[in-house]
Amino acid sequence: MTEKFSFQLHARSGKARAGTIHTPRGEIRTPAFMPVGTAATVKAMLPGSVRQTGADILLGNTYHLMLRPTAERIDRLGGLHKFMNWERPILTDSGGFQVMSLSSLRKMSEDGVTFKSHIDGSKHHLTPERSMEIQRLLGSDIVMCFDECPALPAERDEIARSMRMSMRWAGRSREAFGDRPGHALFGIQQGGLDEQLRGESADALKAIGFEGYAVGGLAVGEGQKAMFEVLDFAPDQLPEDKPRYLMGVGKPDDIVGAVKRGIDMMDCVLPSRSGRTGQVFTRRGVVNIKNARHQDDPRPLDEACSCPACSNYSRAYLHHVFRSQEIISSMLLTWHNLHYFQEIMQQMRAAIAVDDFAGFERQFHAERALGDIEPV
Structure with missing residues (x-):
């Protein structure tokens, strides 16, 4: 088993890439979908069951874990892997997105963000340095830079201001991360929907140097068309020989479209959250299990x-x-939803290996266009 973090590309099909991320805790096959274990659990799943779906890596939320049970407590109990009984790689986000979206009364400055907890109203100060410290205490394998994720739509000047501050924070994150063999720090590209700002952000991140690079600030309400337009150029602005991670995506057709444009890693709460609300993803599109048409149906959700x-x-x-x-x-x-998402990833890896991503994509969209099976 490797003692270092490294990325190896095996095959390409158009811009789609298949590879392997090597970590001391195991290999991550790319393109990879990371189930989200917000509070040190993928809701309604045992860790072994998540692994059985085909997941190589999970995502944990710095913001939620720092508030409850606290990173210090998890560290005392042996780190996040031991705490949640998942021995394979874990990626932790920086906390920036949740601070923006969940906490009330936040106050931002060049130093960082002061905010009140959505749980009990307690006051916290999160900086690039504190985010790195929390993620070190958690023991995650892939650590994300602390950044600001501005809500879209926003004025170009505001997006530029926010992006440049995030780039300064990226430099501070890199410095605070220090030398941690076997662990990786990913930089996060910002810049909204603007190609020039995205390019400036990518150049700033490359100058600092990271083990991987994320495309941040998308899937925040801009719509699939706008997101794909950004992905037509954004991954190409990032280093070819490092993993590219699209944060917070998404639906099956978002994932396929992102991989087509050169993305290697994704995460989303959608498969688990949708499962709890009766929304099921299948090869033939979305099934709403609460509909009365299913009450006398002896057939499976998806016979394949x-x-x-x-x-x-x-x-x-x-x-x-x-x-x-x-x-x-x-x-x-x-x-079922997590299994289906991992099945898509496996099919894409296989298609890229034989340079037929276009064939996979045609079949994927053709099956979805059929719609659900006829009612009994």
Whole structure:
């Protein structure tokens, strides 16, 4: 097993790339989808079950874990991997996005952000240095720079101001991260939808030097068309020989479109959150299990799927346990969604390996266009 963090590209198909991220805790096959374990758990799933879906790496949330149970407590208890019983790689975000979106009464300065906890109203000060310290205490394998994620739409001057401050924070994050063999620090490109600002951000990050690079500030309400327009140029502005991570994406067709444009890693709460609300992703599009059309249907969600929900239960049963608010509903539907997302990743890796990403993409969209199977 490797003692270092490294990235190896194996194949390309157009701009789509397949590779391996090597870490001391195991290999991450790319393109990779990272399930989100917000509070040190992927909701409704056991860690072993998440691994069975095909996940090589999980994401943890710095903001949530620093507030509860606290990074210091997790460190005393042996670090995040031990704490949550996941021995494979973990990526932690910097806390910046949640500070912007969840906390009330935040006050920003060049130094960092002062905010009140959404849990108990307690006051906290988060800086690039403190974010690096928290992520070190958690023991995550991939650490994200502390940045500001501005809400779109915003004026160009505001996006430029925010991006330049994030680049200064990136430099401070790099310095505070220090020398940690086997661990990686990723820089985050900002700049909204503006190609010139994105280029300036990428140049600033490359000058600092990181083990990987993220495209930040997308999937914040700008819509898929605008996001894809940015992804047509943004990944190309980042180093070719390092992993490229698109933060907070997304739906299956967002993921396929991002990989097509050169993205290697993604994360999103969507498969797990949707599973808990009865929304199921299948090869033939989205199924809403709460609809009455499923109540007498003896067929599986997707007959081509090998997950436990599809292998062992009918749509009628899944409809019943969802309507009855039984816990098994969240468990089975989350498992199915995560399995399906990982299946897409595996299919894309296989297609890139034989230089036929275009063929995969055609079949993916053709199956989704069919819509759900006819009611019984």
